[in-house]
Amino acid sequence: MTRHAPDHPFDIALQLQPAGPDRYSGQTSAAYWNMVGPFGGTTAALALQAVLRHPDLLGEPLSLTVNYAGALVSGAFTVGARAVRTNRSTQHWTVELLQNDADGQPLITTTATVVTAARRETWSVNDTPMPTVSAPDSSAALPQVPGVEWIRRYEMRPIEGGIPRQWDGSGDSSLTRLWMRDNPPRPLDFCALAAMSDIFFPRVWLRRARQVPAGTVSLTVYFHASAQQLATAGDDYLLGQARAQ
Amino acid sequence: MTRHAPDHPFDIALQLQPAGPDRYSGQTSAAYWNMVGPFGGTTAALALQAVLRHPDLLGEPLSLTVNYAGALVSGAFTVGARAVRTNRSTQHWTVELLQNDADGQPLITTTATVVTAARRETWSVNDTPMPTVSAPDSSAALPQVPGVEWIRRYEMRPIEGGIPRQWDGSGDSSLTRLWMRDNPPRPLDFCALAAMSDIFFPRVWLRRARQVPAGTVSLTVYFHASAQQLATAGDDYLLGQARAQ
Secondary structure (H helix, E strand, O other): OOOOOOOOHHHHHOOOEEOOOOEEEEEOOHHHEOOOOEOHHHHHHHHHHHHHOOOOOOOEEEEEEEEEOOOOOOOEEEEEEEEEEEOOOEEEEEEEEEEEOOOOOEEEEEEEEEEEEOOOOOOOOOOOOOOOOOOHHHOOOOOOOOOOHHHHHEEEEEEEOOOOOOOOOOOOOOOEEEEEEEOOOOOOOHHHHHHHOOOOOOHHHHHHOOOOOOOOOEEEEEOOOOHHHHHHHOOOOEEEEEOOO | OOOOOOOOHHHHHOOOEEOOOOEEEEEOOHHHEOOOOEOHHHHHHHHHHHHHOOOOOOOEEEEEEEEEOOOOOOOEEEEEEEEEEEOOOEEEEEEEEEEEOOOOOEEEEEEEEEEEEOOOOOOOOOOOOOOOOOOHHHOOOOOOOOOOHHHHHEEEEEEEOOOOOOOOOOOOOOOEEEEEEEOOOOOOOHHHHHHHOOOOOOHHHHHHOOOOOOOOOEEEEEOOOOHHHHHHHOOOOEEEEEOOO
16 A cells, blocks of 8 residues: 655654554654754654554544653654553553664653543533634734744744743743644644644743743643544634743 | 651552562552542552652652553552653653452553652742632531542632532533642642642533533643642642633
């Protein structure tokens, strides 16, 4: 069987080859490079992707936790993904990303857990109402940042709480709202949503209006939408919101 | 060296015996029994406890994710806790709880990940201000629930969003605020805080004013306080808040 080769940079970054039971191999993507390693969103999406393409998969993702143990270096990596428990309607996965160190020993760079489930039609209400915000075309897209390649892979249109223009310590809020989508546009799916969860610059930059070294250490995503609901979003803009606690 | 035997039911529930490298054994606690298994809060605390008493531990907990793969049955269990990566100031742990099935085969009941770190003195601000609420003694303590033992182990004083008195489908908010502490009182620490994170009854009960079957599937706790800060809380009441999204 021939597979249709995906040509979107995100699909290329998510390509995994079977490498034995519960094991896949992949290559880091220069298109999503951050300053000292890949964009954490792609790493989260890869952990999820290994589960979603696993032959044992039951249902759709409910939750994903990714812990960034160490930066990946450019090159080959391995993903281990194992269904450690399969119930009637839920399934529990443990995932790890590994790269060989200088001595050829596998080193864990990322740990993750995923819960998947057969979604059932049930009572549902949105308890976080959609805020009243301006339309995407009324905000300018964020400019590119020299040397930070992954930012070019997203179109981000801040509504409020954009990156401070003056780093003068004057920040007083940590709320960011922005319209976001892949660049070039790509239909929304679970992996794209997982990646976009790591799109927000560190809250402390906004709250302090001061740039301090910061990186994502751990990230949890709860998926409240089905694959079908995500598909209806197509490649339109998505409203993203972040706030510190 | 003799260890002082803890006599608080929570400390008894958290007792773990070394059972080989990266391995501990424990016993479920009748004092924290829920309807079909232990209170999920104790399970979360046990996953954390295995890390906190591990000889390789670096620093204090930053984050904890617990996935409830299957209910524990009454009796013995094993906890595996492994430091999969230790960096200069952060450490990444994978944890699992196991029980033997009817055929004596180990079955994973719980998966967890923990990130610990050497906390440094750094800029800090509370971005979620303490809400204005009434004092603990102005709310009545929740009554006990026949057949649900763990509820007796906490003193819960709802301020708003208590368990509906009439199950008539009239709910319109999912916010609960309550004062809470161990019963009998016990000094606050990371494990107690992890356990209390699962104290809230399902949000859907409140939002719908309708009791539907629901259980915790996955829980993530971010610790924003140091051991020293928790210790200053002593055994006083803690304000808990929960809201659905």
